[in-house]
Amino acid sequence: MSKVKYYYDSETLSYRKIAPKKGRKIGFIFLSLLGVILSGFLLLVIYLNLPYIQTPREKALKRELSNMEFQYDRLNRKMQMAEGVLDELADRDNNIYRVYFEANPIPDEQRKAGFGGINRYQDLEGYESSDLIISTAQRLDVLTKQVVIQSRSLDEVTELASNKEELLAAIPAIQPVNNEDLTRMASGYGYRIDPFTKARKFHYGMDFTAPTGTPIYASGDGVVTRADARATGFGRHIRIDHGFGYMSLYAHLYKYNVKKGQKVKRGDLIGFVGNTGRSAAPHLHYEIWKDGKKVNPINFYYGNLTPEEFAELLRKSQQERPSLD
Structure with missing residues (x-):
């Protein structure tokens, strides 16, 4: 109203x-x-x-988010630099180190592979910056995997280098009798006339003619596995296991300077030239075995012969002279 x-x-x-x-x-x-x-x-x-219209708390959170994105951007730039360094290291690893040590290169697919299976980044989804965070996490995981693979590769290369050093020391690489002590190189590797049967048969070593008592030297590092006269035809002989599949044999010795089980170094005095066993004159019968097969010793005299001496030795070894055993 x-x-x-x-x-x-x-x-x-x-x-x-x-x-x-x-x-x-x-x-x-x-x-x-x-x-x-x-x-x-x-x-x-x-x-x-x-x-x-932002509250003070919202403004603070926005500043934190902006700072986080800035830090993620810095992290991605650092990862990009690390990836470049790793790529260069991987290239040198594959094309220098592993080639030198005769190891297979590691494929890029293996070095840079991601992680299959379940979604590892599910808990990072659903946020405003999820794409940035997930991509950064993925790059970091791949980078971590690359570092692990490269570390293992370098460990392998280190081991190969150590083995290579041992291998180079173990290979029978010197002539077992000094050139100045030789009367002549009597017979080489190949078909030769047997001095006893006069039949042509394969001669599996090299015969170095020298006076009885001439020093004989180990042609590589190894362990003496035999120093006895129990092998047919060899008389007093020495066998050295060099490892890596190599074995050297020194036959018709006058006497030993080592015993079974003894470790020797390349150049160590192991015995003296003689005329024991099935031998026609004082000489050293020398053989090299690789993985259980007899190989031509002429291919291993790079440790103490000049190119001229090696060429002369090669020429003489190819002449089909009668062997002395």
Whole structure:
């Protein structure tokens, strides 16, 4: 119920009702509607801009997120540098180190392979920066794997280098009798005339003619496995196991300077030239075995002969002279 308003009429000395004007009422309604519209528009503007209005905590979190993205970017640049260094190291590893030590190169597919199977990065999904975090994590995992593979490869190369040094020391690489002590190189590897049967048969070693008592030297590092006269035809002889499949034999000795089980180095004095066993004259019968097969000793005299001496020895060894055993 609306309130009735009155005014005092001084002429009639009485109170009269104030009749409301229609235009004023309409104006009041219009102003009310305008106020509502303006209020609604203001609320709409505030609502639409609400995402851009940040609280102090939101501002702090945004700074942290920006700093995190910056740090991830720095980390990716560092990983890129590390990947470049590893690629260069892998190239040298495959094309220099492993080639030199006769090892198979490691394929790039193995070095840079990812991780199959389950999704390792599922807990990193669903965030605003998930793509950046997941890609960085993947690169870091692959980089870690590359480091592990390269580390194992270098361990293998180190072992190969150690074995290579032992191999180079073990290979029978010197002539067992000094050139100045030789009377002549009597017979080489190949078909020769047997001094006793006069039949042509294969001679599996080299005969070095020298006076009885001439020093004989170990042609490579190894262990003496035999120093006896129990092998048919060889008389007093020595066998040295050099490892890596190599074995050398020294036959028709006058006497020994080593015993079974003794370790020797290349150049050690092991015995003396003689004429024992099936021998036609004082000489050293010398053989080299590789993986159980007799091979031509002429291919192993690179340790103490000049190119000229080797060429002369090769020429003489190829002449088909009668052997001395």
